[in-house]
Every structure is written in structure tokens, then in C-alpha cells.
Amino acid sequence: MSDAQERPATAPATPAVRVADSDREAVAERVREAVTEGRLDLSELDERLAAVYAAKTRADLEPLTADLPTAAPARPTTDTPPLELQTKSGSLKREGYWLVPAQITAECTSGTVKLDFTAAECPRREIAIEAHAKSGSVILVVPHGWFVNLDNATTTSGSVVNKVKGPPDPNAPVLRVSGAVSSGTIKARHPRRSFWAWLLRRPA
Numbered sequence: 001m002s003d004a005q006e007r008p009a010t011a012p013a014t015p016a017v018r019v020a021d022s023d024r025e026a027v028a029e030r031v032r033e034a035v036t037e038g039r040l041d042l043s044e045l046d047e048r049l050a051a052v053y054a055a056k057t058r059a060d061l062e063p064l065t066a067d068l069p070t071a072a073p074a075r076p077t078t079d080t081p082p083l084e085l086q087t088k089s090g091s092l093k094r095e096g097y098w099l100v101p102a103q104i105t106a107e108c109t110s111g112t113v114k115l116d117f118t119a120a121e122c123p124r125r126e127i128a129i130e131a132h133a134k135s136g137s138v139i140l141v142v143p144h145g146w147f148v149n150l151d152n153a154t155t156t157s158g159s160v161v162n163k164v165k166g167p168p169d170p171n172a173p174v175l176r177v178s179g180a181v182s183s184g185t186i187k188a189r190h191p192r193r194s195f196w197a198w199l200l201r202r203p204a
Contacts, residue, residue, distance in 0.1 A: 016057040027061050028052045034068050036171050087111040087136070095141075097121065100173075104129045108136030108184070116141040118191050122173045129177045133158065133184030140177070140188040145169035148188040152178035155186075163189040 031048045034040045040048070048064050055061045082103040085092045088111060095116035102124055106113040115129075118141060131138040131153060142148060147168035153160045158181035168174075179186065 016059055019055055019058055019061060023058070023061065024052050024055060027055075027064055030065050030068060039068060085113050085115075087113060089136075095119070100124065100127055102127060106130070106138045106179075107132045108134070108138060110135045110184075112137045112139065114139040114141070116191075117146065117173075117175075118143055124173060126174045126176060129175055129179075131177055131179035131186050132181075133179075133186055134182045135184045137185040137187065138179075140175060140186075141191055142175065142188065143172075144190055145172040146175065147172065148175045148177065150177050150186065150188060152176070153181065153186050154179075155181040156183065158182060158184045159186075161185065161187040161189075163187065165190075 028049055031040065031045060031052065035042065035045050051064055052061065055064075080099050080101040082105065083094070083101050084105045085094070086105075086107045088109040091112045091114070092108075093114045093116065095114070096119050098120050100117065100120050100122040104115065104127060106115065106129065113131075113136070115138075129140070135158075140148060142164060144166060145168060146164065148162055148164045150160050150162045160181060175188070177186065177188070
């Protein structure tokens with residue numbers, strides 16, 4: 001028997017599949033999510049992102065997420081209707097647990113509308129708020145890390161005040177506020193610490 005008959009035929013090698021920019025971005029997003037989940041630290045994030053954007057084939061990308069679980073599917077956000085709060089001289093509040101919709105309207109004549117997002121569930125990255133205050137107040141209370149944009153809120157003789165400070169969390173929601181103030185106030189702020197919380201944190 002000849003050598004050619006003794007040796008089995010070798011299957012041709014499968015060519016490496018090249019990746020597209022969309023493939024790299026999908027893996028990069030999963031790596032960033034893993035940081036917010038506490039699975040990777042920032043140094044690992046930098047290393048893996050560098051490898052993601054240097055990847056040429058799928059074989060280069062696969063090891064970068066091999067030790068990460070599949071991300072949970074996002075919760076549907078189309079079932080929450082817009083929220084409309086209107087008052088002439090009373091007080092309206094949304095606080096405690098509530099599901100934040102994509103659009104909110106807050107209008108007050110001489111009363112107060114308060115939207116407290118501290119304990120709210122917000123599956124969205126952006127919330128549009130239309131706020132109008134004649135001589136009353138629209139108050140927005142947000143957790144640290146959230147971002148509030150009041151650039152599109154105008155005033156005649158009242159005030160538009162943004163006390164939300166500190167660098168925003170890139171994964172936290174953004175409130176984009178538009179509307180107008182006559183002689184009232186639109187204000188965004190963080191939650192106030194209680195007296196007892198302040199007392200416990202005060203140096204001895």
C-alpha cells in the first residue's frame with residue numbers, strides 16, 4: 001500500500017472569520033456592563049477594551065467575554081404611560097417606589113409639584129420632563145450620579161436652579177427638562193440628609 005493510501009485526507013482549515021465594527025462594539029458594551037455589575041475592575045476594563053478594538057477575527061473576541069455570563073435582557077419600557085401632574089394651589093408628589101415613564105409633564109399655578117426619584121425604578125436612560133411654574137414650584141430630587149439638564153427651561157422673573165453636582169455616572173439616567181417659569185421656581189437637587197444622619201456622621 002502506498003503512502004498516499006495509508007495517510008487519511010486532511011480537511012482544509014476553516015478560514016478565520018473577520019469581525020466588523022458592530023461586533024467589536026457589542027463586545028465592548030458587554031465588557032462595560034461587567035464593570036457596573038462588579039465583575040471586572042477598571043484596569044481589566046482598559047485591558048479588554050484595548051484587545052476588543054485590536055481584534056481582527058471572532059477568535060480574538062471570544063476569550064474577552066468567555067468568563068462573563070450573558071447579560072440579562074432589558075426590561076420592556078413601552079408599557080408605562082406618560083405621567084401628567086397638574087395643580088393650581090395644592091401639592092402633588094411622586095415619591096417612594098414608582099416606575100418612571102419616558103415622558104413627564106409637571107404644571108403648577110401657585111402650588112408645588114415634587115418628583116422624587118430617590119427610590120423610583122427607572123429602566124430608561126433618558127426622561128423628558130415638561131415643567132411649567134407660574135408662581136409655584138417644580139422640584140426634582142434625584143440620586144447622586146444622575147444628570148439633570150435644565151438648558152431648555154426658561155424664566156421671566158422666577159428662577160431655574162440646578163443643584164445636582166458631581167460627575168454623572170455614565171450608566172445613570174438623564175433628565176432633560178424643558179418648560180417655562182413666570183415668577184415661580186424649577187429646581188433640581190439631591191436628597192437632603194436628615195438631622196440624625198448628619199449628627200451620626202459629624203466628627204466626635
